[in-house]
Amino acid sequence: MKKKDIVLDIKKLNIELQTGxxxxxxxxxxxxRLYLGKxxxxxxxxxxxxxxxxxxILRLLDAKVWNLSGELLLKGKNLMQMSHEDMRRIRGKEMAMITQNPMISFNPLITIGKHFTETLITHTKMRQKEAAKVGIEMLQRMGLQNAHKLMDLYPFQCSGGMLQRxxxxxxxxxxxxxxxxxxxxTSLDVTIQHQIICQMIDLKRKYDTSILFISHDLGVIARIADEVAVMYRGYIVEKAPVEVLLKNPQHPYTQALILSKPAFQKRRLEAIKGAPPRITEKYQGCPFADRCEYAHNRCLQYDMAPKIIDPLHQVCCIQARGIEVNACIS
Ligand SMILES: Nc1ncnc2c1ncn2[C@@H]1O[C@H](COP(=O)(O)OP(=O)(O)OP(=O)(O)O)[C@@H](O)[C@H]1O
Ligand SMILES: [Mg+2]
Structure with a gap:
């Protein structure tokens, strides 16, 4: 991957919850890193x-509650240093977000149609009529019946699945x-899920959109992603192209994720042992050690230095094969 193809570069991002x-x-x-069209x-x-x-990334965390450090570079410009006004301009047009909870993303006092037209008129050169037409077309492409009627509804008149779409x-x-x-x-049935993933793949192809696709479902990720980053307790513990990660997972947590997924596993399914950790829980060394079946004493002194398995595959586990490095590569 070339340097000029880096669209979003997240470097040493630290996020702290400010309590006491x-x-x-x-x-x-x-x-x-997000690359062009990937x-x-x-x-x-x-x-x-x-x-x-x-x-x-969209600077949507409340600054009174969260403390951020590191760099968020969008085409070389550091989003951390941007004014609120510049960020408002970037949101929607250059960077858009689909959140986990659609209910809180809509203004209850305005119709679905107005949400569409206001967004398109603000961020593009479209006029009212064209924006409404695009809105109806897009709703139809999302598999929503009666798109004309839907444009006149208020958010509270729609189901969660409809609002998500x-x-x-x-x-x-x-x-x-x-x-x-x-x-x-996540909140949609599999047929709609399929339709939406196809739309995203289409968007990526047509406009070279770079997508960060978050999920706890490896099956969905495997369909859409080019590269996968595995997160555990706030760390990226493994990162690799999707086919490499599925064929040759190195981190015990990634292996456990794969073993717990029916689509990837012909043998008996294995649940991941233990419960997901709480952020206030104290631990020593490797963040996965307390649930890892391969953990030994050295893991408790471990400081998360990543190992490079090959130029595109890195993992934070001292037992993985590879060369230890001091900084993450992307
Ligand atoms: N507003 C908040 N105030 C306090 N803690 C929060 C807040 N939002 C998130 N957290 C905590 O931060 C941690 C990370 O939360 P986050 O929502 O990013 O998890 P997630 O990986 O998206 O989980 P999920 O798969 O359930 O969506 C969690 O421990 C959560 O409890
Ligand atoms: Mg979440």
Whole structure:
């Protein structure tokens, strides 16, 4: 992958929850890169920090609650240093987001049609009539029947699944350079899920959109992603092209994720032992050691230095084959 194809470069991103005198680290020095027209899948158990990471990229985390450090470079410009006004301009047009909870993303006082037309008129050169036409077309492409009628409804008159698709339709209609999709299909049935993933693949092909696709479902990630980053306890513990990750997972947590997924496993399914950790829980060394069946004493002194298995595959596990490095590569 060439340097000029890097669209979004996340470097040493740290996110801390500010509570009392000491902050609680939630996302820890992560490095991620989105390339032109490629999809990066971000996977991990509930509470590992996926949504917080995605919200931080759009600077949507409340600065009174969260403390951010590191770099968020969109085509070389550091989003961390941008004014609120510049960020508002970037959101929607250059970077769009599909959030995990569609209900909170809509203004209850305006219709679905107005959400569409206001967004398109603000961020593109479209006029009212054209924006409404695009809105109806996009809703139909999302498999929503009676799109004309839907444009006149208020959010509270729609189901969660419908709003999820409306939100995806609005985001895709902007053909943004970067699309951040946080569990976009989790609340939808498999037929609609398929339709939406096809739309995203189409968008990626047509406009060279770079997508960060967040999910806890490896099956969905495998369909859409070119590369996958595995997150555990706020760390990226493994990163590789999707086919490499599925064939040759190196981190015990990635292996456990694959073994727990019916589509990838012909043998008996294995549940991941133990419960997902809480952010306040103390631990020593490797963040996965307390649930890892291969853990030994050295793992408790471990400081998360990544190993490079091959130029595109890195893993944070001292037992993985590879060369140890001091900094993450992307
Ligand atoms: N507003 C908040 N105030 C306090 N803690 C929060 C807040 N939002 C998130 N957290 C905590 O930060 C951690 C990371 O949360 P995040 O929502 O990013 O997880 P996630 O990986 O997206 O999980 P899921 O798969 O359930 O969506 C969790 O422990 C969560 O409890
Ligand atoms: Mg989440």
């Amino acid at each position: 005198a000491n902050g609680i680290p939630v996302v820890k020095k992560i490095d991620l 999809t990066l899948g971000l996977i991990g158990e509930s509470g590992c920090g996926k949504s917080v990471t995605s919200l931080s 409306v939100m995806i339709a609005i985001a895709l209609s902007m053909s943004p350079a970067v699309l951040i999709a946080d569990e976009p299909t």
